[in-house]
Amino acid sequence: xxxxxxxQPTGKLHIGNYFGAMEPAVRLQEEGEGFYFIANxxxxxxxxxxxxxxxWCRELAIDFLACGLDPERSVFFLQSAVPExxxxxxxxxxxxxxxxxxxxxxxxxxxxxxxxxxxxLFAYPVLMAADILLYDSDQVPVGKDQKQHLEITRDLAGKMxxxxxxxxxxxxxxxxxxxxxxxxxxxxxxxxxxxxxxLPLFVxxxxxxxxxxxxxxxxxxxxxxPKPKENSTLLALYRLVAGADAVAAMEADxxxxxxxxxxxxxxxxxxxxxxxxxxxxxxxxxxADPGYVDAVLAKGGLRAREAATVVLDRVRRxxxxx
Numbered sequence: 001x002x003x004x005x006x007x008q009p010t011g012k013l014h015i016g017n018y019f020g021a022m023e024p025a026v027r028l029q030e031e032g033e034g035f036y037f038i039a040n041x042x043x044x045x046x047x048x049x050x051x052x053x054x055x056w057c058r059e060l061a062i063d064f065l066a067c068g069l070d071p072e073r074s075v076f077f078l079q080s081a082v083p084e085x086x087x088x089x090x091x092x093x094x095x096x097x098x099x100x101x102x103x104x105x106x107x108x109x110x111x112x113x114x115x116x117x118x119x120x121l122f123a124y125p126v127l128m129a130a131d132i133l134l135y136d137s138d139q140v141p142v143g144k145d146q147k148q149h150l151e152i153t154r155d156l157a158g159k160m161x162x163x164x165x166x167x168x169x170x171x172x173x174x175x176x177x178x179x180x181x182x183x184x185x186x187x188x189x190x191x192x193x194x195x196x197x198x199l200p201l202f203v204x205x206x207x208x209x210x211x212x213x214x215x216x217x218x219x220x221x222x223x224x225x226p227k228p229k230e231n232s233t234l235l236a237l238y239r240l241v242a243g244a245d246a247v248a249a250m251e252a253d254x255x256x257x258x259x260x261x262x263x264x265x266x267x268x269x270x271x272x273x274x275x276x277x278x279x280x281x282x283x284x285x286x287x288a289d290p291g292y293v294d295a296v297l298a299k300g301g302l303r304a305r306e307a308a309t310v311v312l313d314r315v316r317r318x319x320x321x322x
Contacts, residue, residue, distance in 0.1 A: 001032035003175075004137040006039040006079065006128075009056035010047055013063050014198035015272075016183035016191030019240055024141050026068040028175075034074035035135050035304065036064065038297075041079050041086070041127060045120040046194075061293050063201060066283035071296045079131065081301030084308045089123075089130035091319060095159040096126055096152075105148055113194055129153035133169045134308045141175040150174040164318040169311075183240065184233045186215045199237070202280050205273055212269045218261040226257040227264075234261065238268045241275040 005025040007017060028034060038060050040053060047053045057078060069076055079085065101107065104125050111117045120127075125148075132140055132153050142150050150172070157169040182190045185197030192198070199211055218234055221227050229235055229251060239247050250267060253259050286292065316322035 001138045002035060002136060003028050003032045003139050003141065004035045004037075004132055004135055004172075005141060006037045006042075006131055007060060007064070008039045008043045009053065009060040010043050011056060011193040012198070012203075013060065013201040014191055014193065015201055015237075015240065016185070016198065018067065018201050019183050021141070022064060022067045022069075028141060029068075029070060029073050032138070034069075035137065035307075036069060036074055036076045037079050037131065037304070038064075038077070039079045039131070042124065045118060045124065046115065058290075058293065061297060062283055062286050065286050065293070065296065066202075066279050071300060075300050075303045075307075076296055077300035077304040078297055081297070082134070082305045082308045084305070084312045085127070085130045085134050088134050088312060088315065089127045091315060091321075092129050092133070092156045092160065093123065093126050095163060096156055100152060100155070101125060104152070110194065115194075125149050125152045126156070129156045132172055133157055134311050135304070136170045136307070136311055137172045138170070139173050139175050147174065147176060160315070164315075168315055168318040184236050186211060186233070187217050188231075188233045199272070201276065202283055208272060209269055212265050212272070213262070216265060216268075218265075223260040224257055227254040227259075227261070229254050234264055234268060238264075238271060241268070242271040246271065 003025075005021060005028075007013075007021060013022075025034065025036060038057050040057050043053060043056070047056065061076070064076065065071070101122055106124065107117075107122055110121060115121060128149050129152060132150075133156075140150055140153075154171050154174075157171045160169050161167065161171070185191035185195055186199060187195070187197040189195050189197060197215075199208070203211075216234060216237075218232075219228065232254070235250065235254065238250055242250070246267070250264060253264075313322065
């Protein structure tokens with residue numbers, strides 16, 4: 001079974017990336033052959049500084065390795081190491097209805113938040129479909145907020161098979177994490193670099209303290225009164241990084257009242273730092289050996305391109321390009 005996951009290098013990773021994609025992807029290494037890529041073509045829709053893009057790619061590679069990705073068991077590579085993805089994206093675009101792209105939630109959301117409505121952003125689901133289909137992926141883990149992109153991928157694979165013969169492209173199955181809620185940002189919206197509301201995955205204690213104590217939004221419930229648990233960003237974040245007993249204790253204190261949000265924020269800070277301390281230590285070790293990161297990505301790129309060539313050759317023959 002081949003499982004595929006990609007992440008965009010568009011800034012410092014945050015705990016939403018970790019709990020939403022990285023940690024589940026690392027666990028899936030036990031269940032099949034993992035293909036993990038850094039989506040630097042996708043990142044070009046928003047990152048226009050070349051030096052910045054290169055830096056974010058390296059930082060993401062280090063982060064992913066620190067979080068437990070094993071390059072001996074998985075294929076880890078830069079999206080751009082496999083230029084064949086762009087050829088497949090073009091082929092898919094010839095069967096993709098414009099109306100399907102116009103309905104994409106991600107495009108409409110980004111435009112609403114001030115992003116330029118460029119073609120790359122508009123055609124993002126087609127390139128994402130090519131990312132998935134180019135490697136004969138069997139399964140793709142996605143959160144509930146990403147289901148639409150998988151549905152588009154499956155639809156485009158079906159259209160290609162209908163037009164050029166069954167088996168031209170493998171139709172992947174989604175691994176939907178129905179039980180995983182969207183990780184809230186410090187302002188209560190979905191945590192996203194686009195919204196500048198993130199809690200970084202790796203950050204020094206002083207910076208983490210500043211973000212949690214000063215930027216984490218809470219309501220105006222007086223100290224003596226019980227605090228509402230529903231839609232509490234603070235409590236939702238605490239549940240991710242604290243043990244079951246600690247979570248139960250905080251929930252009880254929410255119900256009882258008499259404790260202010262400042263105290264709860266301190267508990268969140270301590271739990272956050274303790275949770276990510278082992279990963280941060282591993283990250284520092286990897287960052288100190290840049291040659292290791294280069295070697296991992298080079299080897300992964302070759303392995304990914306070998307797999308991609310098999311699929312693209314099949315599609316080229318089916319479509320009459322070859």
